[in-house]
Structures are given as C-alpha cells and as structure tokens.
Amino acid sequence: MLRHRLAALFEPRSLLVLASRPVPVVLHPPRILQNAITVVDVQAGTPMALPERLNGLEADERPDLALLCLPSARLPEALKAMQAYRPRALLLLTSDVPPADPAADLVLCQNWARQNGCLLVGPRAFGVQRPGMGLNLTHMPELAQAGRVALVSQSGSIAAAVLDWAADIGLGFSAVISPGDDADARLADILDYLATDPATDSIVLHLENAASPRELTSALRAAAGVKPVVVLKSGRAQQGPDSSQDAIFNALMRRVGAVRVPYFVQLFSAIKVLGYPHRPRGRRIALVSNGAGTSQLALDVMGANSAVFRADLSRMSILELTKLLEPGAEVNNPVITRAPLSAETLRKLINIVAVDRGVDGVLVLLTPDPLTDMPALVQQLAQAASSTRKPVISCFMGDATMRPLRHLLDNVGTPAFRTPESAANAFGVLASYHYNQTLSQQMLPPEPLGKPPRxxxxxxxxxxxxxxxxxxxxxxxxxxxxxxxxxxxxxxxxxxxxxxxxxxxxxxxxxxxxxxxxxxxxxxxxxxxxxxxxxxxxxxxxxxxxxxxxxxxxxxxxxxxxxxxxxxxxxxxxxxxxxxxxxxxxxxxxxxxxxxxxxxxxxxxxxxxxxxxxxxxxxxxxxxxxxGYRHLAIHPYPHNLVQTKTFQDGTSWMMRPIRPEDAEALQDFVRDLSDETRYMRFVSMLRELTPRMLARYTRIDYDRELALVATVQVPNPAHRGYMHEQIIGFAHYLRNADGRGAEYALVISDQWQRRKLGQQLMKGLIEAAQSQGLSYIDGVVLSTNRAMLALMAHLGFQNDADQDDPALRRVWLDLGEPPAAGKR
Structure with a gap:
C-alpha cells in the first residue's frame, strides 16, 4: 500500500537529529522510534561528524525524517553532511540564533530538498506533534494530550497559544503542525493527509494567507466532505474597511463545506464542539436557564442574521413547561426558572424542549446556586446529552466552583462553556457546518440552463x-x-x-x-x-x-x-x-x-x-x-467532457462526468449487477453502496479527480413509460497518497458488456488524468478477471503481480508528460 508523501513527517519510522541545543524528541524519545533515532550533538566551533550508519537502518536505506535545529551559519555544513543519507523529509525548527538572511536560508534549503527528492518543512518551523504516538517534534517542552482534533496553523505563536490553552482544560489533539516558511509541505498536502488519517476526526485550520487558492479550495472541499473543518482566517485589518475579500472568503468556506470563525476566542469553542457526535439539522435553539441574565447574553449573539436563533416553542411544549415549573417561571423560550433546580426537573425540561419539532438544539445556561446540587445537574446533563438525538450544549458561568463542573462534562465528551456567548457561538459552529455541507453538495451546475449559450x-x-x-x-x-x-x-x-x-x-x-x-x-x-x-x-x-x-x-x-x-x-x-x-x-x-x-x-x-x-x-x-477555469476558485461542471456516442448497432449513449443527483441512479446500477460482476469490481458480495460510498463517488471535485458514467435513455415503468436516464457504465479515478498518480475503478452493466464501452470510458479517464497533471494511473484487478486484464493490456497498461496478494494483479499506465495546458 502506498504511503502518503507526508507519512515520513507525521509517522516517521526513522529519525536523524542534528541540534545545537536539547530538543524534546531527544529528551523524551517515543516508543515507535526507540531503536531508530540517531542524534548528532552540534557544538559551536566543532566539526559536524555524522555516523556511517544510522540507527535502525541498513547501509543504503533512506531515513524517513531529519530534524535540524541549528544556527543559520551551520545550515550549509549540515545539508552537505546529510547528502549521503537523503532523508525523505526535512524539518527545520526555529533556532535560538536569529538568521542574518532568512530568505537566503529558504532558497538554500529549497534547492537542497529539490535536488535530493526531500519534503521540506521550514525553515523557522514550529514543528509537528503526534500525541497518540508520543512524538514531539517541536520546542514545546510538553507533549499535548491525545485527542481526535488536528490543529494546523500558519503561525507558530498561535499554535503554541492553543496548546497552552488546551493543556489547561485537558483538550487533546491527534496532530499539531505549523510548517513555518512553507517551502514544500503545502497546506493542501497537509489537509489531504489529515482527511485520511484514522486518528483524526476533525480539523482546525488557522490561515493567514492562501498562496494557492484553487489548490487550497480543492483540498478543503475534499477534507470537509469527510470530516468537520473549522477555519480561523486573520488579516482582515490589512484589507481595509471597504474590502469585500472577507465576505468572499466566507462564501468560499460555505461552498467547500467548512466553517469559518472570525475571532480567536471562537476557535476554542469550535475545537471543543467539533468532537460532539450530534449535529443540529437547523438553526432553531431552545434556551434553558436558572436566571434571566445569562439567557439574554446568549440571545445577544443570536438572531436572524446569525448562524442560530431563538426557536418558537409549540403550544404543547409551553403547556407542559407551565405544569412542570413554579408559578411565574418563563416558558416561551428562553425557559427560565428561578427556583432551585433539581436533576429530575432538568431532565424533564430537556426532554420537553428536545422533542419539540421547532427545536434543533438545546442550550442549557447555569450559574452558581447554593441551593442546588450542581454536581447532580452535571450528571444529568451528561446523560441527557448522550441519549437525546439533538445536540445539548451547556454553559456553567463562573470559575471557582463552576470550572471543575465544566471539566467533568468535557471529560465525558459533552461540551461545556464558560460564557453564554461562547456556548451560543459553539452552536453556531455546528449549525453552520450542516448548512455549509448542504451548499458544498450542490452540483456545479450539471448542464446549461434550457438553451445553451451561444x-x-x-x-x-x-x-x-x-x-x-x-x-x-x-x-x-x-x-x-x-x-x-x-x-x-x-x-x-x-x-x-x-x-x-x-x-x-x-x-x-x-x-x-x-x-x-x-x-x-x-x-x-x-x-x-x-x-x-x-x-x-x-x-x-x-x-x-x-x-x-x-x-x-x-x-x-x-x-x-x-x-x-x-x-x-x-x-x-x-x-x-x-x-x-x-x-x-x-x-x-x-x-x-x-x-x-x-x-x-x-x-x-x-x-x-x-x-x-x-x-x-x-x-x-x-x-x-x-x-482549468483558473479565474474561478471552484471548478465548474466540465461540460467539455459530455459526449454523445453511438454503439455499433446504432444505439445512442452518453458519456459524461457524474453529478451529485446521480446517487440514486448509481445505487440502482450497482444493485442490478450480477454477483460475478459485483465481485469482480468490489472483491466482495457487496449488494449496494453505503451512503458514504455514494457520496464519495458522486460528490466529485472536478479539479482533482473524475468519475465518468455511461447512460442511455430507457422507458421508466414507474412513470408511465416516460424515458429516463439509466447508468450502464461507471469509471472513476481517485488520487493516490503519493500525489503523483491515481487509482482507477471500472464496472460495466452485465447486459451492456462486450460493446467496447469499458474501453471508451477508460480512454476518457486517461485523457482527464493527463490534463490534471498525473504521471500514472493504476488499479488492482483479480487475476481471474481475464476480460479486465485483456482490456487493460489493449490500452497499453503494464501488468504486475501484487506483492501482498497473489490473487490480485496491479495494472498501471505511465501517462508521460501532461499537455502544457493541463499542467497545474
């Protein structure tokens, strides 16, 4: 299985360290590298001497990662010394001696990395942490706690601040990276890696500038399609008061399915709430409070122009709340009780508002009350949040007595916040995520409106x-x-x-x-x-x-x-x-x-x-x-790939890129396959695609991948015999982890086989892959699938044995140099 090109950085199997001062990874080596770390202590005024063989490696084996923490003056010497090892990745941490010419250091390192086929991170990088692996490739003395959120920041100072804050509240991370002077490890590459990282459930990105907007847009859309992504972008002050760029960036985040937060304090709310399993299906929030002041503070940041607003409760809910609460309690949302609140009353309160069809989420706002058993309320909230299908978020306002209660809820995966504003903003993150995901799934558009333009x-x-x-x-x-x-x-x-x-x-x-x-x-x-x-x-x-x-x-x-x-x-x-x-x-x-x-x-x-x-x-x-529509941030539907074709018997068919609304037709196509064809394609007896697979095959980012379908017009018995489009063939390629090639998939409906349909679909895929700058296309085929192997041979594919499974063959095609117009 191909490793992602960033695997050498995020999960190195061997490490070479050249440092003039102690670094955490040497002081506290992770278990995964105990026998594969080579440390060279570089002292001032002494020559740099590297061993002939690195720990844990054969004589001619390349190390995964080299970490340098050296004064700028010693960089040329260190790079020359490492020439014989050619590490797959090079990480340059910030030195305690400021460089005289940072630009010259960057050019030097870029040239060296390019000549040696090495991934470069830095110079002046904050570094990488992988808490779950015990890996601390930064200057931070303490490794962050392990968690499921990945933090990516273009600012090392912001990354350090977030880690310090997270340590205080016990929040963990799956990965932390700030690449510094971004020479080769681009944000798009990092997002691609984290999108497929099994240790990461969600991603937080701090962005200062987008050097390659189309590339970043494509990577964000791919990542946000499978995991929640929250973006904090700074730099609004430099744009001027009349600039539209902030609104444009917000529009872009909506379209890629990510959530943008405007302020640093909201980033904390987003990080806390991202791990929450429940997502609101709308923007209507019910507020439950033991005082009027807290609910008003929350309402001040909610409204029609905000991500969430106050829900209107049904008459039935108001009647039940009136019966439950003391006389004089407010029951029209916000629901406010001034009597001491018991755990049982809180449970009933949450149940009443959560089942209301006009409510999408519940916000519980509590202040210290000496007449209330607050720990009992915490236990009840934890149970309600796990059993209620709608999200329940809380605010325990205060610090001395309330802070430990918030930690209790945080530890069981139920977000609890310090202020009503931050709790309401957290709900806004969840609601915006759902709304933006809806926008990101829109077709782009599939075909010209009515009459095509002249x-x-x-x-x-x-x-x-x-x-x-x-x-x-x-x-x-x-x-x-x-x-x-x-x-x-x-x-x-x-x-x-x-x-x-x-x-x-x-x-x-x-x-x-x-x-x-x-x-x-x-x-x-x-x-x-x-x-x-x-x-x-x-x-x-x-x-x-x-x-x-x-x-x-x-x-x-x-x-x-x-x-x-x-x-x-x-x-x-x-x-x-x-x-x-x-x-x-x-x-x-x-x-x-x-x-x-x-x-x-x-x-x-x-x-x-x-x-x-x-x-x-x-x-x-x-x-x-x-x-490639370079004047746009989002690649439109590729009309130029829509082609009307004819079989030898005169039957007309169409080859076109797939669209999101093809999901149902694609599912019908898979269900109608014979057991043999289905097994040959999926190497299993899978009878239909899962919802995730359907979304993956139909929500295509046309800038980086492609899925082609072959369709014919057939009578539809369910609609009085009117003609409708039926999928009879499907071909798809998805970029490989190395970023250079793509893996293809091809399946043809049983009754439409042996008509050269697969050949034409594959030719369409190959041409598209070349135009997108890929250097090869490959696939895995059962060795018993003689028809597919023959087709691939006819198209010029090479046929190799699979090293891991003798029942499989790897077929691949060298695409050569892509056309100039298609280079990215």
Missing part, C-alpha cells in the same frame, strides 16, 4: 471590442451578450415604471474579481436609494438554482422588502438571471466586471436601467475549459 458569438463580440481598442462594451454589445446567454433581463429598458411596490425598489447584480479568490457575484439593493451600503450578499460561481436562491435570500433587501412584494414569476426570473450571469462569468474569463444597477422588477419582468461590462486588460489565449 459561446462562439459571445467570444467574437468581446474580441471585436478589443480590436477596436475598448475594454468597455457598448450598450448594443451588452444587449447582444445578454441575448447570447439568454439572461432574462431587459437591459437598458425604456419601459416606464409607476414607482410603486416592487418597482420602486432598486436591486443590483455585481460581478467583480478578487486578485486571490477570483470572480465573485453579489446581489443586493442598488441605485441611489439603496437601503444599505453593506447589503451585498456574496456567492462564488458557478451557481445552480439552489445557490442562486440562497444568494438572494441572504440579502437585506430580500428579507425586508422583496420576499413580501416580488411576484413568484419575477422571483423565478431573478434566480434564473443569476444562474445565467454565473454561466457568463464561468465561460468568459475576459469579463473583469459586470454591474447591473439599478435593476427593477415589475409584476412580470426584470428591467435594467444601467449595465456596465468591463473586460480585463489582457486577452486570454486559452479557452477556460482548456486552462
């Missing part, structure tokens, strides 16, 4: 404007451009408005480009009478109907006015207009900005009084589908 005509129009020396389109050119993309807006309309109702409200659709995160779309109020200068809800293309609708509904102008006044017909037109504008942005990377302002709505149509389209300063030499 792309050739639109591109000629832009070229004509450039040839005339213009970057701004004329009104007649904009009208033609809108026509090419079938945008349902009457541009430069001369229709008179009566100035009443919806017509009096000016809206705006704006498209701009961020230098780091690419093109983005915002919708909000427009014109000189805008209800708010900040009413600009932001979303990233590509959009589908659901995402376009969410964009509109996040705006203040929708919540305050349009939701009550706009007709259904025009509301649908607005949604379609946003989808088609998104299509325009995706397919025409030359469009730098597009502003429709003001935009008005009658009862039947959308009217634009002013539209401006500005082109970028330079013309793109490649079509966006050939360059």
């Amino acid at each position: 792309l050739k005509e639109a591109r000629l129009l832009l070229r004509s404007a450039r040839m005339q020396g213009r970057q701004s389109l004329l009104p007649e050119e904009i009208a033609r451009l809108f026509s090419c993309f079938h945008i349902p807006i009457d541009a430069f309309s001369k229709v008179k408005l009566d100035g009443q109702g919806t017509e009096a409200i000016a809206m705006a659709i704006r498209v701009h480009r961020d230098p780091e995160l690419g093109s983005y779309i915002n919708f909000g109020s427009g014109g000189r009478q805008a209800i708010s200068a900040n009413d600009r809800a932001v979303e990233l293309p590509p959009l589908n109907g659901f995402l376009a609708r969410q964009l509109v509904e996040r705006s203040a102008v929708w919540r305050k006015i349009l939701s009550r006044q706009m007709s259904v017909v025009v509301s649908d037109s607005l949604q379609e207009a946003l989808e088609r504008v998104s299509d325009l942005v995706c397919e025409l990377p030359e469009v730098e900005s597009l502003v429709i302002d003001p935009l008005h709505a009658t009862d039947t149509q959308l009217l634009a009084r002013s539209v401006q389209v500005v082109l970028s300063s330079s013309e793109s030499s490649e079509l966006p589908e050939a360059s």
